Amino acid sequence: xxxxxxxxxxxxLAESLVSATIDKWLKQPGDWVDVYEPVCEIxxxxxxxxxxxxxxxxxxxxxxxxxxxxxxxxxxxxxxTEGTVDVALQAAPEGHSATSERASEKEPLAVESxxxxxxxxxxxxxxxLAAEHAIRLSDVPGTGLGGRITRKDVLAYVAxxxxxxxxxxxxxxxxxxxxxxxxxxxxxxxxxxxxxxPKFPKIEVEGSSNAGRGxxxxxVTPIRNTIARNMRQSVSEIPHAWTMIEVDVTNLVLLRxxxxxxxxxxxxxxxxxxxxxxxxxxxxxxxVPIMNSMWAVDKIIVKRxxxxxxxxxxxxxxxxxxxKNADHKNVAGxxxxxxxxxxxxxxxxxxxxxxxxxxxxxxxxxxxxxxxSYPIIxxxxxxxxxxxxxxxxxxxxxxxxxxxxxxxxxxxxxxxILDGVICGRFLQRVKDNLESFNLESKLY
Amino acid sequence: xxxxxxxxxxxxxxxxxxxRDEDVxxxxxxxxLKGGVFTTTKGLQEQFGEQRVMxxxxxxxxxxxxxxxxxxxxxxxxxxxxxxxxMFPATNQIISEAAKxxxxxxxxxTCPIVIRAPIGxxxxxxxxxxxxxxxxxxxxxxxxxxxPYRAYDAKGLLKAAVRDPDPVLFFENKKCYKLILxxxxxEDYIVPIGKANVLRExxxxxxxxxxMPLHFVEQAAAELAGEGISAHILDLRTLQxxxxxxxxxxxxxxxxxxxxxxxxxxxxxxxxxxxxxxEELLYELDAPIMRLCGPDVPAMPINPPGExxxxxxxxxxxxxxxxxxxx
Numbered sequence: 210x211x212x213x214x215x216x217x218x219x220x221x222l223a224e225s226l227v228s229a230t231i232d233k234w235l236k237q238p239g240d241w242v243d244v245y246e247p248v249c250e251i252x253x254x255x256x257x258x259x260x261x262x263x264x265x266x267x268x269x270x271x272x273x274x275x276x277x278x279x280x281x282x283x284x285x286x287x288x289x290t291e292g293t294v295d296v297a298l299q300a301a302p303e304g305h306s307a308t309s310e311r312a313s314e315k316e317p318l319a320v321e322s323x324x325x326x327x328x329x330x331x332x333x334x335x336x337x338l339a340a341e342h343a344i345r346l347s348d349v350p351g352t353g354l355g356g357r358i359t360r361k362d363v364l365a366y367v368a369x370x371x372x373x374x375x376x377x378x379x380x381x382x383x384x385x386x387x388x389x390x391x392x393x394x395x396x397x398x399x400x401x402x403x404x405x406x407p408k409f410p411k412i413e414v415e416g417s418s419n420a421g422r423g424x425x426x427x428x429v430t431p432i433r434n435t436i437a438r439n440m441r442q443s444v445s446e447i448p449h450a451w452t453m454i455e456v457d458v459t460n461l462v463l464l465r466x467x468x469x470x471x472x473x474x475x476x477x478x479x480x481x482x483x484x485x486x487x488x489x490x491x492x493x494x495x496x497v498p499i500m501n502s503m504w505a506v507d508k509i510i511v512k513r514x515x516x517x518x519x520x521x522x523x524x525x526x527x528x529x530x531x532x533k534n535a536d537h538k539n540v541a542g543x544x545x546x547x548x549x550x551x552x553x554x555x556x557x558x559x560x561x562x563x564x565x566x567x568x569x570x571x572x573x574x575x576x577x578x579x580x581x582s583y584p585i586i587x588x589x590x591x592x593x594x595x596x597x598x599x600x601x602x603x604x605x606x607x608x609x610x611x612x613x614x615x616x617x618x619x620x621x622x623x624x625x626i627l628d629g630v631i632c633g634r635f636l637q638r639v640k641d642n643l644e645s646f647n648l649e650s651k652l653y
Numbered sequence: 654x655x656x657x658x659x660x661x662x663x664x665x666x667x668x669x670x671x672x673r674d675e676d677v678x679x680x681x682x683x684x685x686l687k688g689g690v691f692t693t694t695k696g697l698q699e700q701f702g703e704q705r706v707m708x709x710x711x712x713x714x715x716x717x718x719x720x721x722x723x724x725x726x727x728x729x730x731x732x733x734x735x736x737x738x739x740m741f742p743a744t745n746q747i748i749s750e751a752a753k754x755x756x757x758x759x760x761x762x763t764c765p766i767v768i769r770a771p772i773g774x775x776x777x778x779x780x781x782x783x784x785x786x787x788x789x790x791x792x793x794x795x796x797x798x799x800x801p802y803r804a805y806d807a808k809g810l811l812k813a814a815v816r817d818p819d820p821v822l823f824f825e826n827k828k829c830y831k832l833i834l835x836x837x838x839x840e841d842y843i844v845p846i847g848k849a850n851v852l853r854e855x856x857x858x859x860x861x862x863x864x865m866p867l868h869f870v871e872q873a874a875a876e877l878a879g880e881g882i883s884a885h886i887l888d889l890r891t892l893q894x895x896x897x898x899x900x901x902x903x904x905x906x907x908x909x910x911x912x913x914x915x916x917x918x919x920x921x922x923x924x925x926x927x928x929x930x931x932e933e934l935l936y937e938l939d940a941p942i943m944r945l946c947g948p949d950v951p952a953m954p955i956n957p958p959g960e961x962x963x964x965x966x967x968x969x970x971x972x973x974x975x976x977x978x979x980x
Contacts (some may be wrong), residue, residue, distance in 0.1 A: 334908040334939040354980045360908040360939035361857070 212291060215264045216272075216284035222253055222561060229253045230278040230431050231285065236268045242288060249285070252431045256561045266290035278431075325356025334360040342367045432526050443588040447504070450624040451583055454636040458599055459614045461485055461646045468652060476545065480652070483573045484544035486596045489642035490571060491515055491535045497635040501568045503589045504625050518567030518587055519547065521554040522577070528554050529587055531567040541652040575599060575616065584621045592622040592632070594639070654838050660830035662804035662837050663693055663769075666811035667731060669841065671701055674729060677815055678705040681716055681733030681769075690735055691771065691830055717743035717768065721751050724766045729815055737770035737824065738784045751820040752795030767814045771827035772800070773865050773915055775964055778827075779955030785916035785947070790822055791893050791925065797846055798893040800824040802867040804835035806890055809844030817846060824892075826865045833868065847891050849899035855885035858977045859903045861926055862913040863889040866965050870913060873971035882978040892922050897929055904930050908939030911977050915965055918946035940980040945973040 219229045232250040236242055247259035248268065266288040273285040328351055331339070335358055339346050342363075349366045351358040429437070465480060472480040494501050494515050502511040515536040518529040530550040532538070538546065553559050570587040575598040584593045597617040604613040618639060622632050657665070671677045678701075679694055685708040688695030698706035709716050713734055720730035734740040740747075747768065754764040774783030790796055797819060801807040807825060814821035852867065853874055860870050867888055874884040887903040889895065904910045910930060912923035927942040945965065953963050 332908070332939045333936045337936045357980065359980070 212289055214269070215266065215288050215290050217248060217260070217262060217264075217286050217288060218284050219251070219279055219281050220260070221281050222256070222258065228278050228280045231273050231275050232257065234271060234275055235259070236286075238268055238270060240268050242266060242268050254431075254435045256559065256564065257557065260285075262288060264288055264290045325351065327351075327353065327355030327357035330355075330357060332357075332360065335363050338363040338367070430525075436526060439588055440585050443586050447586050447588065448624045449586060449621050450627075450629075451619065451621050452629065452632055452636065453581065453617055453619045454640055456616050456618055456640045456643050457604070457613050458482070458616050458643055460648070461643060462599065462614045464646050464648055464650055467648060472541070472544075472652065476541065478544060478548040480544055481547060482575075482599065483547055483571075483596065484540050485646060486573075486639075486643065487517055487519075487532070487535060487543045487547070487571060488540050489639050489646075490569070490594060491517065492642050493635055493638035494569060495536060496638050497631060499627065499631060500592055500635050502591045502626055503568075504591070504623060509626055512568040514566070514568065516566045516568045518570040518590070519550055520570060520572035520584075520587075521551055523555060528559065528564070529567060529570055530554060530559055530563045531565065533566060539651075539653055544652075570594070571596065574619075580617055582619055584619065586621050586623060590623075591626045592620055595619045654836040656834050657804055657837050658831055659801075659804045659807055659825075659833040659835070660691060660693055662808035662835075663811055663825055664695065664697070665837070666808040666815070667694065668697060668700070670729075670731075670812055670815045671697070671705060673841075674815075675705075676727060677729040677731065678707065678723075679731045679733065680707040680709050680720060682709055682711055682735045684708060684733050689733065691827065693769075693825075693830075694733070713739050713741075713743040714746055717746035717751070717766075720766045720768070721746060721754070721764055724751075724764045724820075725754065725762050729765050729767075731767045731769060731815065734768060734770040736778075736782050736784075736827075737772045737786045738781045740768075740770050740786055741789070743768075744789065747790070747796070747820070747822070748793050752793050755819060756795060763818050764820050765818050766820050767811070767817075767823055768820070769811075769823045769825060771830075772824045773826045773828050774953040774960060775828040775865075777955065777957070777960065778953070780952040783953035783960075785824075785914070787824065787892055787914075787916050788921045791922055793893075795820070796893060797821040797891065798824065799846060799891050800826070800864045801844075801890060802826070802829065802864050802888055803833060804837050806844050806850070806888075808837055809842055810846065810890065812841075813843040813846050816843065821846065824864065828865050829868075844890065847894050847896055849896035849903070850888045850890055851886065851899075851903065852888050853884060853886040855883035855907070857883045857907060858909045858911060858974060859885045859887065859907045860911045860913060860974060861887045861889060861900060861903065861923075863892060863922070864915065866913045866915055866970065869965055869967040869970040870974075872967045873974055876971060877974055877978070880975070882975065884974060884978075889922070889926070895926065895929065897933075900926060900929055901933055904934055905937055908937050909977050909980065910938075910940075911943045911945060911973055913945045913965065913970060913973070915947050917949050918944055919949050921946055940977060943973065943977050945970065 222229070230252040232252045234249045236248045242248055242262045242265065244263065244265045245261045248262050249260050251258055251260050268286060269289045270287040271285070272287065273279050273283065279285065331346060335346070338360065344363065344366060346358055349358050349362055352362055353359040461482065465482060465485070469480045498511055501515055502509050514534055517532045517535040519532060520527055520529050530553065532543065532546045532550065535543065550563065553563065567587060567590065569590055570593040572584055572593060572595045574582045574595040578598055580597045580600065582595050582597065584595050586593050595618065597619065599614050599616045601612055602615045603610050604615065618636060620632055620636055667679060679697060683690055684694040685698040685703060685706045688697070694706060709719070716732050716734070720732040723730045734743065751764045751766060754762050772785045772787070776782070787798065787800070790798055797817065799810045799814060799821060801810050811823055814823050852871060855874070860874070862870055867886070870886055874886060877884060885903055885906050887899065912926050914922055916922065923944040923946055927944065930938070930942055947963060947965070950963070954960055
């Protein structure tokens with residue numbers, strides 16, 4: 210048996226990812242690792258995940274220590290596997306590999322090389338096709354000069370469907386081979402397996418034991434670093450402008466009070482004001498689609514899908530999970546999505562797909578008591594809207610003073626794309642939508 | 654459709670263009686009274702008179718220079734170089750003047766000339782009547798260069814060249830004149846400059862060529878089909894500007910490419926074509942790019958065995974095509 214060293218590399222988890230940080234090693238040198246078994250936890254800009262092993266074997270060396278940040282594709286540890294690797298490129302014909310034992314493997318290889326000197330010279334076209342169709346070239350018969358595998362040989366092999374049946378039909382003899390091939394090919398795959406809740410890194414205080422007058426130093430966690438970078442990018446690239454509108458939500462309050470207990474019984478979740486607001490925002494975006502856009506230097510991209518990013522805060526960070534195709538959902542559906550995303554955020558169970566594709570952001574700042582805020586746009590979107598606290602205030606209606614439930618909506622906008630008039634119209638539409646909820650309004 | 658000779662197609666094109674547009678005129682050595690040494694311009698002087706079919710002194714630089722001057726004044730001259738071998742005294746006029754007038758004058762002046770020149774060997778013409786001068790002119794921006802292999806393209810490309818607002822070198826193959834017959838429609842048509850043409854669809858190898866050798870390629874392909882080798886054949890037709898898309902598409906078809914021309918190998922059209930392929934299609938190549946060209950010797954020999962050695966023929970082409978198919 211030959212021992213083979215296989216490197217596990219940082220996978221390309223998402224297109225925009227360029228690096229990842231090792232959070233914790235789950236395996237130590239000397240430990241046995243099964244294929245797909247997590248070896249470590251990694252932290253990226255977007256998500257935290259466990260990194261599964263691509264092979265089974267013994268972890269012999271850790272190359273990247275906990276806390277280090279390395280680019281995608283960097284080997285982070287070495288796993289020793291048992292079995293032969295050269296079988297992947299070995300030129301043995303079908304008959305040989307099926308019947309002969311490993312012990313005699315040298316002979317067919319040598320014989321093959323003599324009368325097929327071009328057997329292992331692969332042209333770019335052949336390599337490209339083999340990669341495209343995930344074919345082991347050692348299985349493809351070569352009809353070219355000196356046994357060379359031609360482009361047509363590969364195409365014929367693909368057309369015959371031999372590649373697929375071969376892999377499942379291979380006996381134990383060839384079994385280790387595809388695994389090593391997989392390992393090599395996995396550099397750009399996203400082998401993500403979210404088997405358990407990834408923990409948010411807790412703030413660690415360094416040097417706090419220094420009693421007395423010293424300042425405390427707090428390590429910047431990866432997520433804090435991401436927030437900082439995104440905020441800085443947004444503020445430095447986007448010329449922000451800000452506006453606010455006041456909404457009378459008295460009828461909405463009455464409606465919610467009427468429905469919330471039934472809704473809780475029926476759906477098991479809270480019927481929040483936020484769900485109504487999202488519905489009002491989404492309908493307003495439909496009327497003013499330019500709100501759902503982004504700046505692309507020489508053009509403005511108006512997004513077709515309305516994917517609402519929702520700012521969800523935790524004690525030490527804020528994330529913006531996305532409600533995809535929010536315009537396809539009714540108030541009840543939105544309430545469920547909000548509940549689901551908020552729960553996942555608190556438990557740290559957000560996946561990459563939960564975080565991607567937002568086109569407009571809503572922040573429920575009222576939930577922590579704010580009545581006025583100046584939000585920073587969620588880069589590269591065009592605008593962000595906050596929903597402030599609902600407060601009872603004296604309001605003049607028809608020259609009489611009434612007590613009404615009022616809320617402020619604040620909007621930060623990318624002034625390259627949007628101007629005051631269009632944003633005013635948008636906010637007016639949101640206001641109209643919110644104020645037109647009444648006791649007859651339906652959730653479904 | 655009438656079947657006519659390659660040389661007739663060229664004559665018809667000139668005749669029809671002169672009838673269509675009275676700014677079109679022909680000048681060259683022996684083009685008038687004699688009707689050209691190959692009879693390409695036969696009958697034109699009788700029809701159009703001495704003012705429009707002019708015999709010139711034996712001075713190619715003057716033929717090109719006069720044509721350029723007339724073109725700048727709005728005429729549409731067709732200048733004939735009796736053999737492309739005699740063209741070199743005119744290269745300064747062609748490369749330094751004709752090719753640059755539009756650019757130099759910032760579009761104020763144009764130079765709509767056509768320079769016809771017979772290329773190629775195989776007529777026991779020896780050193781000074783057999784050359785292929787494409788590589789001298791290719792790579793000169795401002796010039797268009799066409800080289801038809803059959804009667805249909807000869808007529809259509811010459812008409813397109815006459816109507817083109819910029820200088821066009823029209824390389825007709827003298828071996829093709831009487832040898833090649835083909836169908837040519839009676840009605841007016843042009844073959845667009847800058848478009849290559851697929852002559853045969855195939856799957857094993859792609860052969861790219863132009864002018865006379867394409868006939869060998871077509872014959873060889875027909876024979877190789879019997880051996881189970883299917884060839885995809887592309888006629889470049891225009892050597893400048895090269896039909897890059899057409900070339901890449903043809904190569905993509907098979908991943909194996911053979912480029913054939915009679916001009917010698919070093920610095921020829923094939924070098925440029927293979928560079929385009931190498932730049933754009935590395936990952937789709939299934940074999941090294943192959944070239945089959947004239948040898949890098951100074952000129953076509955006059956002795957028959959020497960000429961035979963120099964020239965391409967069906968057997969040489971077929972062998973190269975087979976080698977590539979088997980690779």
